Amino acid sequence: MAYNIMLYHYVPGNSVIHNIHPGIKLIIVLGFCILLFFLRLPALFIVLLAETIFILLSKTRIKQMFCELRKFFLFIIIILLFRAYSSANPVILLRIVPVPSIKGLFAGGHIAIKICMLIFFSLLLTSTTKASQLQDILYNAFTKIPFFPAARLSFIISLTIISIPILLDKFQEVDETRKARCIQSNKNPFYHLFSFALPFLFHILKTADDIACSMEARSYSEKNILMTKTTPLRKKDFISAAICLLIISAALYIECLVPVS
């Protein structure tokens, strides 16, 4: 079942995006994600276009990527509504029903698009970069910070990415078990919450224990880890970085042209 969960799953491939140096890829993605926070609509389209091209170039399962977005659907809707109602005065219909104004809806939609783009950027990174490559890159970066637990933190990040499919698998398993035993017939929300949370927590702890045992049996220890040398930067990595820098500059330029409302 975990195979069907594509979220934050590495998709083996040999595309242009797969072949970019993981360090460069990480910096580019971080750059775009930071940029998303303060870009407004005309400039945002440039980043959206660039992201679409990157996704197409990565040759990952695009359709499934969109399907995975469903998992964030509720979260995005809540943010959209909250933003829509809070950013401009809602219109009160018939003196009873508050409806967000066009301006509010626009602001909510703007945030929702940004969240979707953020999710796609992170999916693009994790689906084209192995967790072990990320671990090496992060380790090399963290070791430059004095007194920083580089090995531990880089491994935790990589293990978290690896464990996402397992956790989602357990989530699905517990949920289906509840449904198979007619949880729908009980209307008490607290009962729903507890009947899910307790077994799920137990499963997580059990899985974490199994994984820890398996790591221990395969000699995992921070002291033992010798990171493999990361691949050196090649010409195409510099070209990729330069192209992305151009896109970021263009987006920033357009952003500067737009008057502050």
Added chain:
Amino acid sequence: MIKIKNLSQKFPDGTLALKNINHTIKRSEFIVIAGENGSGKTVLVKHFNGLLQPTEGAVLLDGIPVSGNLKLVRQKIGYVFQNPDSQILGQTVEDDVAFGPRNLGLSGSEIKKRVNYALSEVGLTDKKDRIPYSLSGGEKRRLALAGVLAMDSEIIILDEPFIHLDYKGVLQVLSHILSIHNKGKTIILITHDLEKVLAHTTELLILNNGELVLTGKPYQIIDKVAQYNIRIPFGPGRKIESMTWLTT
């Protein structure tokens, strides 16, 4: 050689999981450990790999206490767990097999060499770029086996390797286990399904309520196993040589 000396294990809730176990496992043997659920089989083998610390007694590997040199012990004794999914520590098959050798601090070229060797041994070379979760149950078991082989372990512990596998999966896993054993590796296998593997076994250990109650060549003790709630494969009077799922 693994020597178990007066090994006892008491859990914090007071359960005595192992009671004064003494035994010696020689090199290149094919050991099968059987016993009813909760008899202490997994607890016993976890001591071989240093995953548990004994309450009393000790496990010695070539004369050295297991708890004294865990890095060496875990390199020499590989452990394949019951659930293959919780052993997946890489995002591709190749990456997962490389996890152990990386921890041993080997060079990149040596890691690659070992990964290629281990994958070819278990017949997964053509699947090295696949996502581990996409493999079948039998292939996941073989992947777990490859992870241990890549560490160049001399002794391999397999905890219920046939559980949840179909006929084809059992045959694949069994033939690879035998092929590895034929290359001189010691195999310690926990199973309830004696009829699948007993023909290849050099020694059978029976555990009951944490005690080692029977040890010996399969033909010497097979008639006594029923009293410990283990089914005699295909009824009494059956020859040990026929107790395998491999036909050739």
